[in-house]
Amino acid sequence: MIGFRPLFVIVATLALSGALQFGALAADTSLDTVFSRMDKAASTFKSMSGGIKRVTHTELVNANEVDEGTIKVKRNKPTDVRMLIDFQKAEPKSVFIGNGKVFIYTPNAKMVQEGDLGKHKNLVNEFLLLGFGSTSTDLKNAYTVTFGGSEEVDGTAATRIQLIPKSKEILNHVKKAELWIPENGIPIQQKFYQSGGDYQLCTYSKTVINPSLSDLKLDVPKGVKTEKLN
DSSP states (O other), rough: OOHHHHHHHHHHHOOOOOOOSSSOOOOOHHHHHHHHHHHHHHHOOOOEEEEEEEEEEEGGTTEEEEEEEEEEEEEETEEEEEEEEEESSOOEEEEETTTTTTEEEEETTTTTEEEEEGHHHHHHHHHTTTTTSEEEEHHHHEEEEEEEEEEEEEEEEEEEEEEEOOOOHHHHHHTTEEEEEEETTTTTTEEEEGGGGOEEEEEEEEESSSSSOOOOOOOOTTTEEEOOOO
């Protein structure tokens, strides 16, 4: 699954963004309160920028791969969400998604990997419902959602919710997802559980909601070779 693994990383990252909200968050006793927050955020979401830390856990060897960098997302319209991630640690890597394509640029390898999101349309659409302007109705249509209680993420008060995919295609790759929703209604953290105990955990920081962003694009030097993702 060499081609799918990077694509999953992109979609999982695109699925959520977060903003740090300091101070106490009133205890939630039902999903309705969380859904209300998310619906309010969805009505005005246009863009975001901030930091990202992604932990990829491989259970078989009990190892974690940690990537850190910045993320920018621009929602031109409900069906046109574009994203640019620049990882600085542990290995420099840039990821762009837009126009139905995904590009992964690895400077050290002097290579760009290109994938067609149309081949994974259902999978991508399901994950996009997890954030960036999605509503509670979107989530309930695609997932069985349960209430997880109030927790803190890096000192930020949030409410954790659990999502079980309804799609068999999604369940082949992700058994369960968890979102941590702060007061602003935009997820601050996500966790995707995969088969065999593997998971991916993304945490977002120093996030700005609805900044003015120019068109997002991937800048690649001339002479870099291109590889197609399956």
